[in-house]
Each structure stands twice: as C-alpha cells, then as structure tokens.
Amino acid sequence: MNKDLSGKSPHHQEFTADLEQLALKAVMLTEDDLPAVGAFLKDLESLQEKLAASSAPEAADLVSQLVEVAHRLVLQEIADAVQALEIISLGVSLLQKWVRQGGWFRSEEEWRQYCRLLEEAGLTAPGSGEAPPEVPGAPAFEDPELLANFLTEAREHLEGIETRLIHLEQHPQDLAAVNAIFRPFHTIKGVAGFLNLAQIQELSHEVEFLLDEVRNGRLPVSSELVDTVLAGVDLLRAMLADLEEAMTESRALREFDLTPIKARIPTLREAASQHPRLGEILVDQGVVPPEEVAASLARQEAEYRTRPLGELLVEEGKAPPRTVAGALVQQMAAARAGGETVTPATVKVDLAKVDLLVDLMGELVIIQSQVRQSPVIAAATDQKLVRDLGQMSRITSDLQRISMSLRMVPIGATFRKMVRLVRDLSHKVGKRVSLLLEGEETEIDRNMVEAIYDPLVHLVRNAVDHGLETPAEREAQGKPPEGRLWLRAYQKGGNIVIEIEDDGRGLDREAILARARERGLVAAEENLPSARIDSLIFEPGFSTARQVSEVSGRGVGMDVVKQTVEHLRGKIETFSQPGQGTRFTLRLPLTLAIIDGLVVRVGRERYILPAVGVRESVRPKAEDCFTVAGRGELLRVREQLLPLVRLHRLLGTGNGDIPATEALALVVEQEGCQKALLVDEILGKQEVVIKSLGPMFQHIPGVAGGTILGDGRVGLILDLGGIFALEQG
C-alpha cells in the first residue's frame, strides 16, 4: 500500500481535499460542457503529477485511466459520453475510498463495474481503438469568386516558400522557419477541404504531415526533404494552374498523379531513422546521461517544442555549448548523403587576426624574395644553401596561398539574399521572374563580398525593374511570360567574374543616345559604336527610365556601381542585344590585398601596373606614330589608332619628350577604351601586396597604393582609371 498518502500526514489531508473538489466537479460534469471538462482534465492532470511523485502505483494507474477517458471525451472518441461521465465519477469515488481505507478490494462491486464500463468503452488497453477521423460531407461551394480568392491567396502563400526552404537548408535548427513553411500547406489544406478540391487537399496534407514531422523533431532537415517539399510546391502550383484553367473553360479538374511524391516520403523517414538524434549522440559520447536527455525532451515537449534540444541542454547546464555544437555538426554530417560525407570541423577566428596574418604573409614573401635576390646569396655556391632556399620559397608561397584562402567565403550566401529581393521586387512591379543561380560555391574574399553587395543589389533591381518586361509584353514578343534572371559566379584567370544577365528587352540604345545628347555627354552628330553607347549608362547622373519607379529610383547609381567596382580594382562591362537581354559582367580580383603587377621603369622611378589591365606591349615604329591636331599623339597598333600617353610627362619622372621609338608602349584597357602608355622598360611581373599610403596620400589621382618591391624599395601602384582621367583633364 501507499506510504505517505494514507494515515494522517499533511499530504493526506491535502489529497483528501483535492479529491473532494474533484468529486464535486465530476458530479456537475455534462458531456457538452467543454470548458468544464477542460477544467476537470486540468485538475486530474495535476493530481496525476502529485501521485507520480509519491509511490502509489494503484492510484496513479487509476488517475491515468481517468485522464485518458477525459481526453477521449474531449476528442469525441467515446461513442457514449454519458457512460464516460459515469466512468469518471466511479473512478473518483474509488479514489476517495482508496484514501479513506488505504486501498480497495478488487472484489468490490464498484471496482468491478468500473472495469466493465472501461472495457465497454474500449479503454482497457490504452492507445488501441483509435477512432477514425471525422469526415463530414463538405459543403459544396460553387462560388467562383471564392475559388478565385483561394487561387490568389494560395499562390501568395506559396510564393515565399522557396526562399524559406533555402533558408531552412542553411539553418536546420530554425523551428520558426519550419513553422512558416508548414503554415501555407496547413491553410491550403484546410480551405481545399471546404472547396471540394480533394487532390489539392491530399497533396498539401502529405507535405504538411512531412513538415509536422520536422517540427516535432522526428525528421531532420535534409536536402532530400527540401527537394521533396519543393517538388510538392511545384505540383501544388500545377494543380492551382489547372484549377484556374478548369474554371475559365468550365471543365473538370485534371487528375494528378500523387504517387511519385508520396513514394518519396517513406524513403525520407527511413533515411531519418538512420540518422542519430542529438540526444543519442550526446549520450553516446558520455556527455549527458540518458535520463537527463529524457528530462530535457520532456521539457521541450511541455514548451510545445518551441526550442531545440541543444539550446535546452545548454541552458540547463547539462552540456557545454561547444560539445553541443560539435554534436550538431556530427548530426548534420550524418544527415547529409546518408553519413558518407563529413563536414569538416571549424573554428571561429577573429577576422582582424586573419587580415593580419595575410598581411604578414605578404611581408614574408617579400623579405624572402629580397633574401634570394641579395648579391651575397645570388653568388653563393653552396648547393645545400641553394636547395634550402628553393624549398623555403615553395613553402612560403604555399603558406601565402593558404592564408589567403582563410579569408575566402562562397558567394552563395550573397546570391541567396537576392532570391528574396527578386521575389519582392517582381511582385511590386507586376513581373514574373525566375532567378537562376550558378556557381554559388565560387569563393571570394570576405572583404569583397561585403563591398559588392550594394552594386549587386542595384544591378538586380535594374534588371527586374527595367530589363525584364511584364508578362503581357513578353507574351506579345513570343517569349515565355516568366522572365529569367541569372546570377553567375566563376573564377577566370586571376579574377572572380560575376554576371547578372536577364533575357529582357535589352538596353534601349536610341533612348540612351538621346538622353546622352540631351545631357551633352555626346555631341549631336557623333556616331558611336553600340558598345560605347551601352557604356554611357555608367556616366554620372544618367537615367533612361521614363518613369521614376519606386523600385530602382531615379537611375542614379549605375555610376556609383561602376565606382564601387573600380574601387575594388575590378571592372564592369555590359553586353546587350535588343529584345534578347542584357548582361553585366563584373570582373573582380581574387583578393583585395594582392595584385598581379607589371613592374615598369618610367625615367628614374619604378611603378607597378595592374597586369589585368595590360593587353600587350609593343615597340613603336616611326611609321606608326602620328600627331593629329586636337587629338595629340597617336600610335597605330594593328590598324587601330590609340592615344599615346607619355607617363614620364604625366608623372614628372624624366624626359617627357623621348622619341617613342626608343621606349616601350603598353596597350592598356579601361572601360572598353584603349590607350598606349609609354614606359622605358618592363622590369618584371610579380605579385605585390598592396599597402595603403596612409590617409595623407589616400586620394592621389593615378595612384592606387604602394608596395614594397623585391629589393626593399617602395614602388607606387598606378591606377589606370586615374591615369586616363589625368591624361584627359
């Protein structure tokens, strides 16, 4: 019998009072008074808790049975509600007897009756006899307006879903995100039920069920899961499109094949069962004892699973954050591709430290090359010393490469921010756009990622707002109504190339030219090649949008985009075909810290030119040099006349009038415009670490920065854009 509830202990008195209250409520209970049943249920459950804490298995069992009866009463799973109420009042009376007598006799009439009724209600084996769900005949709403409403709203709800899914794939622990994805399906299912859209209801039910499993922590977020949900989204969209068509053509709905998607669900569950749960991992590692995990899981349940288990364990001090993070990484690794691939372990490092490391590596490379170039070393004949120096040089460049890669991050995250942007914008301007991302894994300097974000946003906005046409315009031209927008990234040579391409209307050259003439950027009669016309959009203050739109504003910004890209020592080009689309190509250096430089001598000084801008070098011949009134000196390079820039004169470093034939001309290109720079000689090509000249000399036109050359002297890095500007001004 029980130990602390019988007799005259304080517990006993409290318990007796509780039961008296309960008995009173039981008598007053009627089957249709849900609030009263609810209150009764609450009392029963608190009683259950108290009994669980004491050692009274008999009474605890009885109360558990009563809780079950009350649950079923609420859920209308008991056919005879009056009988259920009788079970409850009998049960409470037995409990009272148990407290008074310290137990009851199993032969007693009251007990036997209680058992009989329980059996009749199908409750002797709890958990069995689940009642089938209530399926009332749904009312037929032949209301076309309602159906049209449903279509619009269902589509609206589905629209953000890809972005959310992508987000979820990135943040599998974000339960709020799961809920946000769950909700549209849940809602669509509910409404479809009323509208007699059986297949839509069935499909959204399947997807909803899947997401519910995720929400309840029974299924992990995996790319297979995301794929399945996306497939569900596509199918649902197709069904909605069919519904729309069927309405206008007043035909019956098409029958869709749901078997493929339904077949994917059990596979997912099987895969899931192979993935270890977080709790299991931690128990296996011996970090948290199993009963502690169970307690935290119970708490998670009590909080309606609003928080992940890891968070609770950390909060309760059961596991250190680092261990939980490690276990999560392990879990995700197992979830990916059935545990075949392993996510590398990571550490977080202060970015400033990485920057410092990269800088120091640059210095090391330089000092190393200084040592190698020292006359003493160069004259060394010791074989071992020469070999060791060679080895040191290889190790240093490996080190440099690796330290640079520390700062590289995939561009995918930046691209994916555009998904949302495109969605919102296209919505606002009434266009349909599908965004295609390519090369998301391409790595780019972390500092650069931040710097290119704004230019990218601007270009994407322009593409959606001005580049792409409305669905009606597109259809009129025989294009699919949905415009396409590509965001691409790849590495080419020493550059990261980012492309923003649309299949829209292309640049309107007439409008651009007219505007440029109006602005006085181009002389009235001047004929320009189309590439030059296109590049006019980068002129400050230029805008061709006839209407100022809310989205991309007044067109200011293309010049800012160009400035930003050039500030990063990158280049922006545009390629456009009327009616076919426009492509913007951004070429950026791999890193901001190091450039491939061409070391040249100009008079007394040595300068570094960014190699990316240098097309070729030629030794001018006398017959190729011309002087044209009003256009200055020109040099003919392969039938093209290029302006000749005398760097000596421009930089004031020596004789500005040496004959061109005695010097070397470097053909350089900037913004699609070529010039020939006259230098004395090319001293070599080397990677140079760019150093700021400090705030005092930050904005000297024509100079991008400084570097320390192999022999320890400072060399200035020339900025082509600045040189061009200097030469023209």
Next chain:
Amino acid sequence: MSKGIDFSMKVLVVDDFATMRKIIRNVLKQIGFENIAEAEDGAAALQIIGQEKVGLVVTDWNMPNMDGLELLKNIRRNPGSAHLPVLMVTAEGMKDNVLEAVKAGVSNYVVKPFTAEVLQEKIEAIFRKLAAQGSA
C-alpha cells in the same frame, strides 16, 4: 432557426487566410448571424475584442504572430473577456492541440472541414450551456 442564440451579436472570425475567413463567414450567415467581423491574427483579434462588444469568437489555431491558443489564453486572462465564448477551428490530426485548448478554457472546437450543421450544433451547445449557467 435556433433557439437561445442572439443572432444580432457580433461574431469575430480570426484566420490568417482570407478565403477561410470568407468560408466561415458564409457558414455563419447560413446559420443566421449577420454581424460578423474579421481579424487576421490573434493580435488583431485582441484589439477588436478590447474595443468592440463581441459575443462569440471563432478562431483558427495556426496563425502567424499570435496563434489561436495564445489568443484564447489572452482572452481568458483578461477579466473583461474571461467569459467570452471562444470556438476553436482546428485541422484533424491536431488532437494534442485540442486537449491544450480545452485545458486553456476553449468553449468548444470544430474540426476542418465542417458543415454548416456541425458548426451550428457547436455554437448552439455553447450558448445552451451559457444560458443554463445564467439561470442556475
């Protein structure tokens, strides 16, 4: 149509899905209610309840911002609305939630999809009970 229900009372329909609100509004009209207000989530509903005299709330469970259960708890917490009848609309398969709602003091619940008759029965049950308590 039915006895014991004052059809002139204001019924507040809470659901984030406009189509669903319209469906429920149609069913309520079929039953005989004329004065129907709508709110798209729990927070908006609370505001209406605070400002206007509402006789019955029909609320969805799963909504952004404030879900049906939170709304119900808020209604019960405020002395001004503690006795306001609340009918919860849930989807089948959310049985655990129903128990939560009942413990939190929901007046009744109805499972989607439902017919006008079922909804009417539930509403009648709520007011029959209220009338019985009032006269007792």
